[in-house]
Amino acid sequence: MANENKFVSDLNLINLPIFTTSKKIKKTSEIEEIVLPEKNGINIKLVIRYSSEEKLTFFDRKVIANIEYLFCQKYDIQNIETAFNTEYSRQFDLFIKERKIKKEDLSEAEKQKIIINAINIVKQEFKLFLTLGMINEVIYDKTYAHSQIKKSLEKLGSTFIHQQSDYFVDGSKLEISSIPLIEYMYTETKNNYRNSVIISLNSFHIVNLIKKKFVVTDIKLLNSFKSPISGRLSELLRKSLYGSKSFKKDKVTYTYDYLCAYLQLEQRTSKSLIIQQLTQPLNELIEKKIIVNWIITKELFGFEISFYHSLNFYEIQYKALDTKTMIKVQKGLLDLSENENDEYVRLENEVLSFINSTNLPKDLNIDAFKTYYMTYLFLRKMECD
Numbered sequence: 001m002a003n004e005n006k007f008v009s010d011l012n013l014i015n016l017p018i019f020t021t022s023k024k025i026k027k028t029s030e031i032e033e034i035v036l037p038e039k040n041g042i043n044i045k046l047v048i049r050y051s052s053e054e055k056l057t058f059f060d061r062k063v064i065a066n067i068e069y070l071f072c073q074k075y076d077i078q079n080i081e082t083a084f085n086t087e088y089s090r091q092f093d094l095f096i097k098e099r100k101i102k103k104e105d106l107s108e109a110e111k112q113k114i115i116i117n118a119i120n121i122v123k124q125e126f127k128l129f130l131t132l133g134m135i136n137e138v139i140y141d142k143t144y145a146h147s148q149i150k151k152s153l154e155k156l157g158s159t160f161i162h163q164q165s166d167y168f169v170d171g172s173k174l175e176i177s178s179i180p181l182i183e184y185m186y187t188e189t190k191n192n193y194r195n196s197v198i199i200s201l202n203s204f205h206i207v208n209l210i211k212k213k214f215v216v217t218d219i220k221l222l223n224s225f226k227s228p229i230s231g232r233l234s235e236l237l238r239k240s241l242y243g244s245k246s247f248k249k250d251k252v253t254y255t256y257d258y259l260c261a262y263l264q265l266e267q268r269t270s271k272s273l274i275i276q277q278l279t280q281p282l283n284e285l286i287e288k289k290i291i292v293n294w295i296i297t298k299e300l301f302g303f304e305i306s307f308y309h310s311l312n313f314y315e316i317q318y319k320a321l322d323t324k325t326m327i328k329v330q331k332g333l334l335d336l337s338e339n340e341n342d343e344y345v346r347l348e349n350e351v352l353s354f355i356n357s358t359n360l361p362k363d364l365n366i367d368a369f370k371t372y373y374m375t376y377l378f379l380r381k382m383e384c385d
Contacts, residue, residue, distance in 0.1 A: 005221070007072035008214040009065060010205050013181075014235045018048055018159070019061040020264035021228035047162040049178070055264065056155060058228030063152040064182060066138040067128065067199055069219040075126050081210045083125060088118040109175070116176075119203040126206070128199040139223055146195065153197065156181045179203060215239055221288065229281035232263055234290050241291070241309045250310035256296070256303035271296060274303060289358070293376075311364070314372035321375075329378050347377050 050056070091114050096103055106114075132146040139145070163176040183200040201209075208214060215238055225231030240252040256274060260267040268274045274296055282294045282305075291307045293314075321329070336344035351373050355366070 003218070005218050006216055007069040007219055008077065008209055009068050009217040009235075010208045011213045011215055011239070012208050013064070013205065014215065016046070016048075016161075017262045017264060018056050019058055019228075019232060020055045021058055021232055022263075022265050024266065045164040047164070047178075049160045049162070050155075051158045051160070054155065056159060058225075058231050059148070060152045060155055061232065062139060062223060063135065063149060064156055065217065065222055066135055066219065067130075067182065067201070068217075069138060070130065070134065071126075071128055071201060074128065077209055080122065080126055080206065083122050084118060084206075084210055087122050088114065091118045091121075112176075115207065116203060119207055123200050123203060123206055126200075130197055130199060132195045132197065138219065153182070153184050153199075157184050176204065181205075224288075225284065227281035227284050229263055229265065229278065230284040230288075233259075233281070233285060234288070236262060237285070237290060237307055241307070250312045250316070251306045251308045253304050253306045255301075256305055259305060271298060271303065278305070311358070311360070311369065314369065314376050317379075318372040318375050325379075328382075329375055332382070333374065333378055343381075347374060347381075350377060 092103070095110070095114050095117075096106070132149050135149050136143075136145055139149070157180050159181050160178040161181070162178040179202045181202060182205075183202060185198045187196040187198060215235075217235070217238075221234070222231060225234065236254075237252065257267060259265070265277075268277055278296075282291075285291045285307075286293060291309055292311055293308045295306050295308075297304050297306070333344070333347075336347070351370055354373060355370070360366070360369075
């Protein structure tokens with residue numbers, strides 16, 4: 001890839017609601033969670049088993065992302081695909097020969113078994129031989145967290161996912177046996193200290209990369225998030241924002257209860273508590289220019305959060321103001337301007353800073369946008385005062 005920070009990350013892994021962003025990490029001896037994602041109207045049952053002392057966190061997500069990054073640095077996906085296609089063809093011929101059946105008589109479950117057999121062989125060719133320090137160097141610059149990384153590898157390796165479909169195809173049930181998120185093995189060094197590790201991505205992780213079920217991710221960006229909530233949301237939003245732009249929409253919207261389930265986050269009951277919970281991480285998404293803004297609204301069946309990716313957000317908000325609020329904003333800005341208040345200078349500088357640091361459309365009316373954005377900043381100031 002052109003950018004050395006870019007790598008491809010398994011889309012299915014990103015979408016799994018298994019990495020908690022809650023500060024209250026749930027302790028467990030061995031728990032089981034059932035997730036029912038829907039694909040084209042069909043429910044897929046995912047049974048997730050944690051057999052470690054703690055649930056997976058955003059740090060664990062970063063560790064596996066950094067493994068993906070190192071994997072992409074070493075191996076070309078095209079080479080893995082070629083190796084898989086060759087092995088699949090061999091396994092296919094071997095399967096029908098051993099069972100003395102015609103290829104057109106293969107069930108979907110049998111075809112799936114051939115895929116698993118092929119990828120289990122291929123993944124042995126594409127292992128990572130790493131030290132804990134190599135993973136550490138990607139996550140941190142100067143901080144040493146080898147023990148934390150080692151613990152994370154153990155948690156990832158002891159978290160299993162078992163997939164079952166709730167439907168049958170040609171009389172055969174589609175089911176994937178339990179597989180760990182990663183497979184790893186420590187190796188001994190001369191000093192008898194386990195700082196080296198052999199890591200394999202699990203079978204369907206590799207299949208997803210081959211089948212282009214991935215998103216292009218920036219490892220530097222992912223590692224830079226201060227908030228686990230904003231880090232995980234950035235991954236969820238990336239694909240939905242892309243689709244929203246394609247359909248020429250200004251925002252994407254999720255229900256609050258869905259986001260809490262995805263983020264493994266404690267659910268709050270009032271708007272004020274939700275704002276308190278999410279303001280800092282969602283503002284980090286703005287700072288990193290993933291969204292331009294966000295709004296929480298109360299709907300009939302609960303709260304919804306809209307994430308805006310278009311600068312039209314500020315114009316829409318401006319034009320939606322009622323007369324009383326508009327007069328209050330205009331009077332307040334006029335008072336600040338006439339009195340040469342330092343606050344007005346600060347607001348003006350913030351407007352200019354935003355404009356200079358943003359990739360603005362060529363047809364944008366800059367003067368009008370300054371008014372919209374200044375109004376937005378003043379409204380935020382009013383809320384805080």
